[in-house]
Amino acid sequence: KAGVTQTPRYLIKTRGQQVTLSCSPISGHRSVSWYQQTPGQGLQFLFEYFSETQRNKGNFPGRFSGRQFSNSRSEMNVSTLELGDSALYLCASSPTVAGTDTQYFGPGTRLTVL
Amino acid sequence: AQTVTQSQPEMSVQEAETVTLSCTYDTSENNYYLFWYKQPPSRQMILVIRQEAYKQQNATENRFSVNFQKAAKSFSLKISDSQLGDTAMYFCAFTTSGTYKYIFGTGTRLKVLA
Numbered sequence: 001k002a003g004v005t006q007t008p009r010y011l012i013k014t015r016g017q018q019v020t021l022s023c024s025p026i027s028g029h030r031s032v033s034w035y036q037q038t039p040g041q042g043l044q045f046l047f048e049y050f051s052e053t054q055r056n057k058g059n060f061p062g063r064f065s066g067r068q069f070s071n072s073r074s075e076m077n078v079s080t081l082e083l084g085d086s087a088l089y090l091c092a093s094s095p096t097v098a099g100t101d102t103q104y105f106g107p108g109t110r111l112t113v114l
Numbered sequence: 115a116q117t118v119t120q121s122q123p124e125m126s127v128q129e130a131e132t133v134t135l136s137c138t139y140d141t142s143e144n145n146y147y148l149f150w151y152k153q154p155p156s157r158q159m160i161l162v163i164r165q166e167a168y169k170q171q172n173a174t175e176n177r178f179s180v181n182f183q184k185a186a187k188s189f190s191l192k193i194s195d196s197q198l199g200d201t202a203m204y205f206c207a208f209t210t211s212g213t214y215k216y217i218f219g220t221g222t223r224l225k226v227l228a
Contacts, residue, residue, distance in 0.1 A: 058215070100209055
């Protein structure tokens with residue numbers, strides 16, 4: 001089975017722009033989670049989706065949003081980018097509704113905001 | 115609030131030796147799940163080991179084993195016969211039913227020396 005894929009792998013944007021990141025989960029996995037990883041804050045939970053429904057959201061401003069499609073692929077969007085949004089954005093998928101399954105991570109999207 | 119603490123930012127170990135990484139957590143839940151993930155330099159995060167809190171037996175996976183002390187809320191990872199390929203960032207993570215999110219510790223950077 002193919003693993004979790006994320007596109008693009010690298011992005012450079014300027015302050016004020018917006019960005020959309022994409023995640024394709026492992027085939028058959030219906031839960032997708034997003035995390036922001038920075039050297040100072042570690043891994044911070046952004047949101048989780050299951051069957052197109054957001055089940056939980058982390059403590060991030062409204063500029064961060066996401067969605068999930070019927071094929072379980074997910075996107076996250078960051079509007080009005082700030083320098084502090086520079087980070088590695090990780091997507092993870094898991095197979096069932098439980099929310100306690102092992103999560104399988106993608107390689108991440110490295111976002112640099114100038 | 116549920117928290118995960120990794121008190122060792124960096125560690126090093128000689129090849130073939132044994133090393134133990136510490137993790138403590140705080141929760142009022144009785145049923146939860148604990149994980150150790152490994153993130154090699156510039157590579158994606160992979161699961162090392164998983165422990166269900168209701169299981170008294172400590173999980174093992176080849177050279178990796180945990181010491182799960184539920185009363186002390188401690189979940190340490192022991193790596194035996196360390197190999198150069200074990201050099202990575204190690205994250206401890208926690209989740210409970212119904213939260214649909216993982217909480218990660220800040221990580222321990224492990225370097226295996228030849």
